[in-house]
Amino acid sequence: MSIVRYVFLSMFLILPLQLPLHSGQTRHAYFMQLPDNWEINGQLPTQAFLVSLQGLANDGAPRLYFCYPKNWPYGYTKNLKEYYEKTYGFDFKELLRPEDALHTFRDHVKGYVVWDPAVRTSLTVAFTVAGLGRAVVVSPDQIPMAEHEGLQKVEDFRGKFQGKSDYEIYTWAFTQYWHRCSHEFLTYMGGVAGNSMQPGIADLGIYHRSFFTDLSCDPKDTIEYALADKIMGQMKPMTSFVLGWHSYAKDLEAMYITLISKHVLRQEGLNTWPNMSFTTQLSLTPGFKFKNHHNIVPGQKYVPEKKVYIACVQTDGLGLGAWLDPDRGTFPYTWETTDGNSLIHAPALFEYFYTTATPNDYFIGALSGPSYMYPRAIPAEYLPKVIAMNRDLMKSLDLRIYGIMERSHFGDRYVGNTNLPKGIVDAYYEGLPEAIGFIFGYGPGHTYEVRNHAPFLSYDYYLSAERPAEDAIADLKELAVMNPKRPYYLVMHVRETSGINRVSGILKQLGPEFEVVPLDILMKMAGEDPTFKTRYLEEGLQ
Amino acid sequence: MKGQIAFVSIAAPLFCLLLLSCGRDSNRLYGHWKLLPGKSVSIDPWADLVLDIHGDGTHVTIVKRYSGGNTHDRRVDSMTVNTEGNEEIVPIPPGRWLGEVSMGIYYGPETKRHVLARMSDSNNEMHIDTRETLETAQGETDVEVKETYALVSDGSTVQLSENRSTRRSGPPLTYTFTRATQ
Numbered sequence: 001m002s003i004v005r006y007v008f009l010s011m012f013l014i015l016p017l018q019l020p021l022h023s024g025q026t027r028h029a030y031f032m033q034l035p036d037n038w039e040i041n042g043q044l045p046t047q048a049f050l051v052s053l054q055g056l057a058n059d060g061a062p063r064l065y066f067c068y069p070k071n072w073p074y075g076y077t078k079n080l081k082e083y084y085e086k087t088y089g090f091d092f093k094e095l096l097r098p099e100d101a102l103h104t105f106r107d108h109v110k111g112y113v114v115w116d117p118a119v120r121t122s123l124t125v126a127f128t129v130a131g132l133g134r135a136v137v138v139s140p141d142q143i144p145m146a147e148h149e150g151l152q153k154v155e156d157f158r159g160k161f162q163g164k165s166d167y168e169i170y171t172w173a174f175t176q177y178w179h180r181c182s183h184e185f186l187t188y189m190g191g192v193a194g195n196s197m198q199p200g201i202a203d204l205g206i207y208h209r210s211f212f213t214d215l216s217c218d219p220k221d222t223i224e225y226a227l228a229d230k231i232m233g234q235m236k237p238m239t240s241f242v243l244g245w246h247s248y249a250k251d252l253e254a255m256y257i258t259l260i261s262k263h264v265l266r267q268e269g270l271n272t273w274p275n276m277s278f279t280t281q282l283s284l285t286p287g288f289k290f291k292n293h294h295n296i297v298p299g300q301k302y303v304p305e306k307k308v309y310i311a312c313v314q315t316d317g318l319g320l321g322a323w324l325d326p327d328r329g330t331f332p333y334t335w336e337t338t339d340g341n342s343l344i345h346a347p348a349l350f351e352y353f354y355t356t357a358t359p360n361d362y363f364i365g366a367l368s369g370p371s372y373m374y375p376r377a378i379p380a381e382y383l384p385k386v387i388a389m390n391r392d393l394m395k396s397l398d399l400r401i402y403g404i405m406e407r408s409h410f411g412d413r414y415v416g417n418t419n420l421p422k423g424i425v426d427a428y429y430e431g432l433p434e435a436i437g438f439i440f441g442y443g444p445g446h447t448y449e450v451r452n453h454a455p456f457l458s459y460d461y462y463l464s465a466e467r468p469a470e471d472a473i474a475d476l477k478e479l480a481v482m483n484p485k486r487p488y489y490l491v492m493h494v495r496e497t498s499g500i501n502r503v504s505g506i507l508k509q510l511g512p513e514f515e516v517v518p519l520d521i522l523m524k525m526a527g528e529d530p531t532f533k534t535r536y537l538e539e540g541l542q
Numbered sequence: 543m544k545g546q547i548a549f550v551s552i553a554a555p556l557f558c559l560l561l562l563s564c565g566r567d568s569n570r571l572y573g574h575w576k577l578l579p580g581k582s583v584s585i586d587p588w589a590d591l592v593l594d595i596h597g598d599g600t601h602v603t604i605v606k607r608y609s610g611g612n613t614h615d616r617r618v619d620s621m622t623v624n625t626e627g628n629e630e631i632v633p634i635p636p637g638r639w640l641g642e643v644s645m646g647i648y649y650g651p652e653t654k655r656h657v658l659a660r661m662s663d664s665n666n667e668m669h670i671d672t673r674e675t676l677e678t679a680q681g682e683t684d685v686e687v688k689e690t691y692a693l694v695s696d697g698s699t700v701q702l703s704e705n706r707s708t709r710r711s712g713p714p715l716t717y718t719f720t721r722a723t724q
Contacts, residue, residue, distance in 0.1 A: 252614060414587065414608075414615040414643055417636065444638070444646035448679060460646035460679050467586045467644065474712020479645055481708045483680040533681045538636070538651055 029063050029278075030104060031081060031092040036069030038196045040117050045139035046098055048115070048123055051199050052130045052137035053098075055206025057105040058277035059134075064105065065092060065278050068200070073272045074319045076352075080275070083352050088282060099145050102136065110134040111154035112146035121166050122157040123197060124189045124212045125173045129155045131206040132180050167223045170213050174231065178211055184240045185210035186231060188256070191271035193249030201244050201269050204276035210243065217259040218251035228259060237264035238385060241341065245271040254374075254407035261377035261408065264386065266341050266370055270320075282348035290350065292398040293359050295332075295518040296436075304525040306486035310476070310510070311519040312494050312503060313403070313439065313459070317366065318353050321496025328500055329358030331507070332518040336366035336403050343396055350397065362518050364439065365394045366403035375424045377408035383424070387431030400436045401523060404428065413443020413462055419537040420447045425456055437523030439491055448535045453527035460490050463506070465497040473509050480513065485531040489522055569665040570697045572596050575719035582717040587644060588615075593700070593719050595668075595691070600624055602659060602668065608640065617643075625661040625668065632657055639676055641685070641706065648677040666693040683708065697721075 032050065037043035050066070057064040065084075068077045084090045095101045102109070113135045115126040126137045133154040138146050140158060161169045187205030189212050191198050205212055211231065216224035232242070242265050246256035260267050269276070296302070312331075314321055317338030322328060335353075342349050357363070368375050369386045370393055378386055390402065404420070411418045420440065428438060429451055438456040440447050445458030460479060463472055480488060494503055507516050517525075526532070577591040585591055587610060594605040603622040609615060619640050621632045632655040639647035656673040670689040675682050686707040691700055704715040 252612065410614065412615065413638075414610045415617055415637070444644065446646060446648050446677065446679075458646060458679070462587075462644040464587050464644065466584075468584050468713075470713055471584050471586070474709060475642055475645055477711050478642075478706075478709045479647075479678075481710060482645075482647060482676070482678045482683040482685075484683075485680050488680065532679045535677075 026089050026091045027062075029065060029090050029092050030095050030101070031065040031067060032095045032101060033067045034069060036071065038192070038198050040120060040195050040197070044123075044197055045117070045142060048126075048137050048197070048199060048202070049098055049139075049142055050101060051202045052127065052135075052206055053101055053105060053109070054275075055130065055203035055277050056108045056134055056136065057101075058203065058207060058281065059108060062278040062281045064101070065275055068274050072200070072274065073270060074200070074274050075324055076319060077274050079324060080279075080349075080352060083356075084282070084348075087285060087355075088348070098142075099148070102145060102149055106149050108134070109136055109149075109151060111152045112136050112138045112143070113154050114138055114140060114143060114156040114158055116140075116158045116161065119157070119161040119164075119169075120194075120197065121169045121214075122161050123199075124214060125161075125169060126155070126157060127187070127189060127199065127202050127205060127212040128173060128177050128181065128210070130202075131209040132177060166215070167227065170215055170224075170227060173213075174211070174227065178231065178234075180209075181211040182209045183235050184208070186235060186240070186242045186265075187212045188214055188242060188244035188246060189271055190214045190245045190247035190250070190256075193247050198272050200272040200274045201276060203278075204269075204273070204280065205243055207277035207280070208243075214247040214250065216250040217246060217255040219255070221250065224250070225259075229263075232259060232263040232265060235263065235265055237382060238266075238389070241266045241268050241345075243268045243273075245269070252410060252412075254410045254412060257372055257374055258377045258408040258410070261369070261373040261375075262379070264378060264382045267372045268339065268341050268345065273319075276346060279346045279349050282346075284347045284351050288351055290354050290397045292354075292363050292400075293357060293361060294398075294400065295362070295520050296524050302521060302524045302528065304487035304529050308480045308486070308488045308490055308510075308514045309517050309522050309525060310490045310492060310507070310514055311517055311522040312492050312507075313364070313519060314494050314496050315442065316496040317372075319349070322498070322500050323353070323356075325500040327504060329360045330500070331504060331516055332360050332362065333500065334362045334364055334401075334519040337363050337393075337397055337399065338366045338372055341371045343393060360518075362520060363397065363399055364401040364403050364519065365390060365397070365399040366405075368404045368406070372405070374406050374408040375404060375420070375427070376406055383427050384431055387427060391432055391434070394432065394434070400434065401519060402428065402432055402435050402438050404438060404440045405442050406440075407442070417446075417537060418443070419445060419458075419535070422536040425449055425536060429454070429456070436520060437527065439519070442493060444493075446535055447537065448532045450527060450530045450532075450534070455489075455523055455526040455530060455532075457489060457491055457523070457526060457532065459493040461492045463492055463494045463498055463503065465495045469502065469506050469509075472506050476506070476510055476514070483531075487525060487529060487531060489526040489532065491519070491522065569597065569599075569661075571661075571665065571668055571691060571693050571700065574722050575700050576722040578718045578720055583713050583715050585717075587611075591717070592722070593702070595700075597625070600626060602661070604670070606640075621655065621657060623657045623659045623670070625659045627658065627660050629656055629658050631655070634674070641687075646679055647683075649674075650677045650682075653677075667691065 113129040116122040185208040215228035313334040441459040449456035575593040
């Protein structure tokens with residue numbers, strides 16, 4: 001074969017694989033509007049069926065997308081659908097009924113698994129079976145629908161788990177299925193408990209053939225904790241992912257993230273993260289480069305005045321909270337790219353946020369690791385490797401400031417001491433030499449340092465969504481009294497459910513001594529003229 | 543006569559103890575009190591605040607129990623001080639300042655609270671003045687707090703008003719508690 005012919009053939013073979021989905025051709029896909037009910041004796045059977053079908057339908061190509069109800073934690077599903085239409089050329093056709101959806105995607109389904117509405121955990125196990133058996137998840141009432149399409153029963157959990165504890169059920173499921181599941185993905189089907197479940201991320205777990213669970217990560221729940229620890233212990237550190245979220249009925253977020261960090265796994269999403277089996281298959285548009293809205297002009301001097309400089313950072317990552325708030329962009333606001341893994345799993349999602357960012361939206365790296373980790377829980381030999389991963393993500397996403405959070409001793413914004421010892425601060429400075437600053441905490445922190453003009457600041461105020469505005473204004477003014485040196489650098493962590501308009505209203509009433517600035521400008525000034533006291537976690541304190 | 547002296551020497555201390563005991567019971571500030579959020583300044587992020595006041599006539603123990611969203615979110619601030627106007631020094635465990643846990647203010651490892659407490663003659667009002675040095679982002683700051691616990695006339699309500707030297711704006715820090723069973 002001549003070289004010319006070889007190159008020509010190679011191009012012919014390779015190009016279609018590399019062609020982005022948005023090269024002018026129309027891509028056909030389907031969408032459905034999901035109802036706003038997630039109760040076992042309500043619409044959960046329908047939702048569970050549809051989400052399981054989505055995980056199967058999207059195997060190999062993005063084909064089925066859901067618009068979630070208005071109050072869903074990730075409020076962007078309608079906007080993202082429009083973005084995919086415009087940017088990726090999707091033409092979505094609406095499906096109205098579950099049976100229509102099953103009929104449309106019948107060829108992607110091999111069977112069905114029946115869960116037992118009397119035992120909630122049977123649904124979690126059914127999701128594992130769905131991934132392994134390419135089966136849709138059905139309640140007993142939905143069996144006729146599945147059989148109408150000629151599907152065969154893969155597994156039937158009716159009555160199987162009656163009277164059994166979660167530990168017994170998951171131990172059985174572990175013995176039965178774990179060896180066949182992907183060990184790169186584990187899905188935590190937690191979140192709300194009791195009569196409800198919100199399995200928004202189940203499609204991705206099924207797509208990846210993962211094991212599903214909501215085992216307790218509370219060390220006091222000794223047997224459930226031991227099994228969770230055992231499962232995570234069989235996953236490869238650094239490169240394996242835990243999808244979903246912990247159960248609000250069993251343990252604390254801090255316990256869940258601590259166990260994940262101990263095994264150096266990478267947490268993804270909440271249990272409600274929607275449409276990820278669809279989004280994960282969309283690449284970046286050709287030539288797209290992540291470009292942050294940096295505010296520091298090279299060569300310009302930033303000399304702080306005798307003022308209180310305040311910068312706002314939204315909590316809890318992109319996609320949650322105020323991104324779609326109509327007032328976004330009216331003043332400088334910082335956003336945490338907590339789902340850093342998404343650069344691998346959902347680059348299109350990151351492109352959406354960067355594309356729709358205003359000049360007042362500034363992105364920072366987060367949170368402790370490539371997604372959400374606690375550095376004190378990460379084994380010491382892994383911490384530099386995790387930070388090196390952060391460095392790569394920061395380069396790719398054009399980030400210069402990094403956010404760190406620590407609760408591995410189960411303190412939070414109410415109790416305990418969540419600060420960092422010097423050794424961990426050292427590790428971040430050494431591992432992220434290009435960083436112009438670090439921000440620490442969730443609730444207010446108390447770890448401060450500055451090296452080579454790069455400050456390590458803590459959040460000095462946490463603005464909850466419930467705090468009355470007049471109290472918040474008084475709190476901020478009181479902080480300015482208690483920190484009398486000027487300049488005073490005040491970084492405020494704003495709960496994602498606080499509206500931007502509310503935050504703006506608070507800032508406007510702080511008086512002329514306060515000045516709202518972008519976070520990178522605040523960091524620059526704090527690095528040049530630090531007025532904070534260096535502090536670390538004191539020895540002997542947890 | 544000898545018998546009378548013996549009777550008096552036994553009865554008098556018993557009578558005094560009885561008086562003291564009555565005094566203890568008659569201080570209607572003592573008891574278990576629960577915050578009425580609708581009649582109080584916001585305690586966000588806490589959900590509940592319970593107040594226990596007990597004493598023996600010369601000393602009073604004040605316990606504030608804060609609780610949040612889950613069983614782990616519990617903080618207790620407890621101190622026992624004399625009510626005769628002598629300053630006492632009370633150590634405080636390190637951690638976030640309870641004045642407002644959403645602010646980056648901490649009790650350091652060596653924080654001590656200087657307390658001056660007085661009970662009114664009618665036992666219906668208690669004044670607690672405190673001074674403490676707190677850790678801030680910039681170093682340390684001294685804070686003086688004047689608290690007044692006042693029993694409302696019907697005896698079923700206590701109003702706590704707090705005046706903090708560093709808080710110079712915002713709604714008055716007033717809290718209303720209703721008597722509760724343990």
